Amino acid sequence: MLRKLLTFQFPKSFSFAIGLTLFFGSFPVLVANPDLLEGDIYYYDTVGQNRSRPPQRPHPNNLHVPTIPAKQEITVFSNAATDKTAYPYIQTAINFVEGHFSFKAFLADGTEVSYSTRGEHVRYSKCFGELCIIISQKNVLGVSNTSTEWEKGHIFGEERYEVAVGHRAALVASDRKLYLYNSYTNHWETISLEQETLRSFANLYDKVAIITSRRILVIDLTTEAQFEQNLLLRRIYQFELRDGFINFYSGDKLWMFRHQTEAFEEVDLTD
Template sequence: MLRGFRTFPFFTAVSFAMGFYLTVPFFPMLVANPDLLESDIYYYDTVGQNRNKTPRKPNPDLHVPSVPVKHGVTVFSNIPNDKTAYPFLQTTINFVEAHFAFKAFLSDGTEVSYSTRGEHVRYSKCYGEICIIVSQKNVLGVSNSSTEWEKGHIFGEERYEVAMGHRAALVASDRKLYLYNSYTNHWETISLEQETLRGFANLYDKVAIITSRRILVVDLPSEAQFEQNLLLRGIYQFEMRDGFINFYSGDKLWMFRHQTEAFEEVDLTD
């Protein structure tokens, strides 16, 4: 046995080295952002950045679709060129969305409320003298001359195009047209039989509707409808004026006169 051999300093040095080795890696490394040389210096902790993080997979038993089904409501855009010179239109009616209700405020201060319980509102807007709402099962309209929201029923429709006028509004699906008349506070349903909507315009008390097969002019106060077959021709331009409406189709013009409430065919090649 060796005398005078001291083991304490040796084991102390070894323990100190091992403790230093085990302790240092657990201190976070502070790295400066080199892009911020003249600004504040930011530091971030690099410990654990390279850990393997496997994304959680959705439970297959939940049957949640990856892309939610959306019922589309879009703003309608005319295909024929609309050359109507519209005057400045001031919106004189407004609404607010309350708790499960829409409250419309008419120009005379009257408040008209509609409960939306059980309905999902897809579209709502006020313009000119009217406001409309489109839900998953109803179309609703109110005007400054009405006392309540007028309801029109829609069933099995998923896609709509909405067009707003000063006195009338149109909600168009693939199968039907729903026309709101502010004068009568009424929804008129117009069926689309093997035809598609091409144009819509409203100037004062007249509405012009153009489809792939016909022209339809509606007088709002009387609800009278006047129709012209297009004879397989297309309308490329139309114009609404105070006394007449012009519909142009190549070398042919159909003019609707307000005074006679009839269409006149004009050959532009003469």
């Protein structure tokens, strides 16, 4: 009887299950966790105490990982001082078409002016009035109805720009410089900002008004002449461009620029 007990045999199915356990027991089994981000895999070890490994992140060269470009800010400039200019209706008399690695401008007389953008990344473009401008990572470009080619101005690795486009002039402002496009002369003028910031910009016909934290600049586009008025630590709160003069208001003081005399006149408004 004792011999029968000692020689008792387990069922075959139970022996087969034990055999599978012994065979696979030394191998880890991969288990995907659906609650984790795609590509995250944890390991479950069937030998000893359960443990998990850190998520396996995709390799940087994995084609499934999206490439995030560097942030490049170009915004439309808004005047800090109130612009009270009564602008007339302005019809845009120029247009461009973006082609394959090129921009083709079509002037009012039907002339086509092309510029190759091969090797450049266009970040901003606009047509208004008599001109069009383009900003790439390397250049600022302008064309007008009196152009024979796109006029190029060089920028120097700055990422943040503010843009203002007028009827006859366009302004591209960085933290360090102002790039002014003159549609009459098809020329980019560079104005340095030394310890000052741009506050306002306006263009009416052939006159441009620029207000910074330290001065007023009036530019005649036809002659490229510049006229400057120091603000003497005062602040311009409102300005207005008219046909014969430009008014700049600073509290109880007014600076009037007369087109005929091309000079600033200071007026005390408390009298």
